Amino acid sequence: xxxxxxxxxxxxxxxxxxxxxxxxGLRYSVSDWxxxxxQISDTAEHRRHMSxxxxxxxxxxxxxxxxxxxxxxxxxxxxxxxxxxxxxxxRETLESCIQEVxxxxxxLTLGKEETERALTATAVPLEVTVECLILREGRRGNELVSxxxxxxxxxxxxMIDGAQRMLQQRIDKxxxxxxxxxLLQVSRQQLTHDLQNKIExxxxxxxxxxxTVTSPKISLKPNPLRIPIGSTTPQQWEQFSQYxxxxxxxxxxxxxxxxxxxxVTRVQLQNELDAQRIATVFAIRKRTHHxxxxxxxxxWQMKISQDEISDMERDIxxxxxxxxxxxAPLKLVHTRLENRTKRPGVDLCRDEVQYxxxxxxxxxxxxxxxxKQKLAQAQYALQALQLHQAHMGEDLSxxxxxxxxxxxxxxxxxxxxxxxxxxxxxxxxxxxTNSSGRHNLELA
Numbered sequence: 001x002x003x004x005x006x007x008x009x010x011x012x013x014x015x016x017x018x019x020x021x022x023x024x025g026l027r028y029s030v031s032d033w034x035x036x037x038x039q040i041s042d043t044a045e046h047r048r049h050m051s052x053x054x055x056x057x058x059x060x061x062x063x064x065x066x067x068x069x070x071x072x073x074x075x076x077x078x079x080x081x082x083x084x085x086x087x088x089x090x091r092e093t094l095e096s097c098i099q100e101v102x103x104x105x106x107x108l109t110l111g112k113e114e115t116e117r118a119l120t121a122t123a124v125p126l127e128v129t130v131e132c133l134i135l136r137e138g139r140r141g142n143e144l145v146s147x148x149x150x151x152x153x154x155x156x157x158x159m160i161d162g163a164q165r166m167l168q169q170r171i172d173k174x175x176x177x178x179x180x181x182x183l184l185q186v187s188r189q190q191l192t193h194d195l196q197n198k199i200e201x202x203x204x205x206x207x208x209x210x211x212t213v214t215s216p217k218i219s220l221k222p223n224p225l226r227i228p229i230g231s232t233t234p235q236q237w238e239q240f241s242q243y244x245x246x247x248x249x250x251x252x253x254x255x256x257x258x259x260x261x262x263x264v265t266r267v268q269l270q271n272e273l274d275a276q277r278i279a280t281v282f283a284i285r286k287r288t289h290h291x292x293x294x295x296x297x298x299x300w301q302m303k304i305s306q307d308e309i310s311d312m313e314r315d316i317x318x319x320x321x322x323x324x325x326x327x328a329p330l331k332l333v334h335t336r337l338e339n340r341t342k343r344p345g346v347d348l349c350r351d352e353v354q355y356x357x358x359x360x361x362x363x364x365x366x367x368x369x370x371x372k373q374k375l376a377q378a379q380y381a382l383q384a385l386q387l388h389q390a391h392m393g394e395d396l397s398x399x400x401x402x403x404x405x406x407x408x409x410x411x412x413x414x415x416x417x418x419x420x421x422x423x424x425x426x427x428x429x430x431x432x433t434n435s436s437g438r439h440n441l442e443l444a
Contacts, residue, residue: 090241091202121161128416133150136153191245305389340354
C-alpha cells in the first residue's frame with residue numbers, strides 16, 4: 001500500500017517535472033528511480049504487446065475481408081451469370097413463342113381467306129348446275145321425264161346450297177371470333193414487351209458482369225441498398241413470363257381449333273361435292289347413252305316403216321290395177337249375158353253357157369268386192385303407217401333435241417374442270433361479313 005502510494009507520488013512528481021511544475025530542489029530516492037524505470041519498461045512492453053496483437057488482428061482481418069470480398073464478388077458474378085442464363089432461357093422461350101404466335105396469326109388469316117375463296121368457288125358449280133337444269137327444261141313431250149339426271153342435278157344444287165350455308169356459317173363464326181386474332185395480337189404485344197424487358201435486363205446484367213474493380217466507371221452511389229419501387233420476387237418474375245406464354249399458347253390452341261374446323265369443313269364439302277359431281281356426270285352420260293340407243297331405235301323403226309309404206313303403196317297400186325283390170329272381164333260377161341237375153345223363142349234357153357256366164361259374173365263381182373275390201377284395208381293400213389311414221393318423226397325430233405340438250409349439259413359442265421373447289425385463280429374473295437348472300441333455288 002505504501003509502495004503504491006509512493007509510486008503514484010513519484011509518478012505525479014515525474015509528470016510535474018515533465019510539465020515544468022515540479023518545485024526546484026525536489027529529490028527522489030534511488031528506489032523510486034528504479035521503480036519508475038521498471039514501470040516505464042513494463043508499460044512499453046505492454047504497449048508493444050497490444051500493438052502486436054492489434055497488428056495480428058489487423059492482418060487476420062485483412063486476410064479474412066479480402067477472402068470474403070473476393071468470395072462475395074465471385075458469388076455475385078456467379079449469381080449474375082445464373083441470372084443471365086435464366087434470362088437467356090426465357091428470352092429464347094419468348095422469342096420462340098412470339099414466332100409461333102405470328103405463324104398462327106398468319107395461318108388463321110390464311111384459313112379465313114381459304115374459306116372465303118371456297119365459298120366463292122361454289123358460285124361456278126351452282127351456276128353450271130342450275131344452267132343444266134334450265135337446259136333440260138327445254139325437253140319436249142314425253143322426253144320431259146323426271147329421270148335420274150334431274151334427281152342428281154337437284155341433289156347437287158341442294159348440296160352446293162348446303163355447302164354455301166356451311167361455309168358461310170364458318171365465315172360468320174370466324175367473323176364473330178375475330179377477337180381471337182385480337183387476343184393473339186395482345187398476347188404477342190405482351191410477349192414482345194416481356195422480351196424487350198428481358199433483353200434490357202440481360203444487357204444490364206451483362207454490363208454488371210463485365211465491370212471489375214479496375215473499371216473506370218465504378219463509383220460510390222447514394223443509398224445503393226434501397227429497394228426500387230415496383231420490384232418483384234424471382235417467383236413473381238418467372239410466373240409473369242409463364243403466364244404470358246401460357247396465355248399465348250391458350251389463344252393459339254383456340255385459333256388452331258378454329259382453323260381445323262374450317263379446314264375439315266372445306267375438305268369434307270369438297271369431297272362430297274366432287275363425289276356428287278361424278279355421280280351427276282355419270283347419270284348424264286348414262287342418260288345420253290340411253291337417248292342415243294332410243295334415237296337409233298327410232299331411226300331404224302322409221303326406216304323399216306318407210307320401207308313398209310313403200311311396199312304398201314306398191315301393193316295398193318297393184319290392187320288398184322287389178323281392180324281396174326277386172327272391170328273389162330266384168331263388162332264382157334255383162335254384155336254377153338245381156339246380149340243372150342235377146343235370143344228369140346225357145347232359144348232363150350238357160351243352157352250351160354248361161355250358167356257359166358252367171359257363175360263368171362258372180363265370181364268377178366266377188367273378186368272385185370274382195371279387191372275393194374282389201375284395197376280399203378290397205379289404204380287404212382297405209383294411213384296408219386303414215387300417221388305413225390309422222391308420230392315417230394316427231395318423237396325422233398324430240399329425242400334428238402333431248403340428246404342435244406344432254407350433250408350441251410355435258411359441255412356446260414366442262415367449265416367445272418377449270419374451277420376447282422379450293423383453288424380460285426382470281427384474287428377476289430367474299431368479304432368477311434356476317435351476312436349470308438346465298439343463291440336460293442326452289443326445287444319442285
